[in-house]
Amino acid sequence: MKARFHPLLPAAVGAAALVFAGLGWLLSGLRWPAPQLSSDRLLEMLQANPTPSRPATPAPRPPEAPAWQSPMAALCPAVDGDLVERMAGLRLNQRSIRTDPTNYGERFERDAFGNRLDPTPRVVVLHETVYGIESAIATFLTPHPRDEDQVSYHSLVGLDGQVVQVLDPSRRAFGAGNSAFQGKWAITNPKVGGSINNFALHLSLETPLDGEHDGPRHSGYSAAQYDALALVLADWMRAYDIPWENVTTHRHVDLGGERADPRSFDWSALKTRLIALGLAPAC
Numbered sequence: 578m579k580a581r582f583h584p585l586l587p588a589a590v591g592a593a594a595l596v597f598a599g600l601g602w603l604l605s606g607l608r609w610p611a612p613q614l615s616s617d618r619l620l621e622m623l624q625a626n627p628t629p630s631r632p633a634t635p636a637p638r639p640p641e642a643p644a645w646q647s648p649m650a651a652l653c654p655a656v657d658g659d660l661v662e663r664m665a666g667l668r669l670n671q672r673s674i675r676t677d678p679t680n681y682g683e684r685f686e687r688d689a690f691g692n693r694l695d696p697t698p699r700v701v702v703l704h705e706t707v708y709g710i711e712s713a714i715a716t717f718l719t720p721h722p723r724d725e726d727q728v729s730y731h732s733l734v735g736l737d738g739q740v741v742q743v744l745d746p747s748r749r750a751f752g753a754g755n756s757a758f759q760g761k762w763a764i765t766n767p768k769v770g771g772s773i774n775n776f777a778l779h780l781s782l783e784t785p786l787d788g789e790h791d792g793p794r795h796s797g798y799s800a801a802q803y804d805a806l807a808l809v810l811a812d813w814m815r816a817y818d819i820p821w822e823n824v825t826t827h828r829h830v831d832l833g834g835e836r837a838d839p840r841s842f843d844w845s846a847l848k849t850r851l852i853a854l855g856l857a858p859a860c
């Protein structure tokens with residue numbers, strides 16, 4: 578998909594580009610992935626579990642995958658008193674939008690096989706928007722009747738540091754398809770397979786203009802974005818007792834091997850701020 582914006586285009590063309598960018602965003606690497614289970618496999622699962630509400634049918638486990646080891650563990654950035662003071666003085670610049678209900682769900686207390694689930698958020702997944710933040714917002718406001726088109730995060734962080742709350746953390750965002758974290762997933766919809774969405778918080782960073790492509794890298798995120806990201810993470814980590822090691826990426830949790838986001842992420846920029854906020858240990 579080669580949809581792009583250009584600031585010098587006339588307004589009408591710009592509006593059309595926005596619509597195409599929105600579509601492109603949906604069709605890009607961030608779209609809800611196609612179901613990973615073949616219809617035969619799905620039929621087999623449903624036949625094996627003719628009464629999904631009956632308890633004590635063990636859910637299939639996720640495939641073996643490398644454990645997550647936070648890149649922040651090996652980083653020892655210097656943190657001075659000025660940064661500590663600056664971070665302590667920052668306040669979230671946040672607004673909320675009315676995300677269409679087709680694009681999210683409630684957290685489940687039981688899986689599709691009747692087993693009890695702990696829906697408490699315990700992992701944060703970072704993403705990027707690929708296209709502009711307004712394109713992402715337009716997507717979340719639009720009803721999507723088809724499962725494969727439904728997508729959402731809990732928060733978006735713009736290049737200018739604005740934070741858009743897409744969903745309250747108590748809701749289940751449709752941020753990752755077939756996915757697992759540290760050998761865990763939840764199967765709440767057998768059509769999609771296992772996913773971390775039931776116990777995840779999803780945050781997406783607005784991609785810089787030179788990143789509107791599916792190449793491996795771009796110029797990275799702004800200092801204002803890292804500031805705002807750290808503040809949102811601070812809220813979530815304190816509210817749900819989530820350790821810094823459980824901040825991961827869509828690339829890591831995706832079991833389809835198709836996701837590369839967030840590209841060009843600077844873990845040192847994040848760790849510096851988390852140390853300054855007292856949320857990660859200084860080395």
Ligand SMILES: [Zn+2]
Nearest residue numbers: 704705827838
């Ligand atoms: Zn993603």
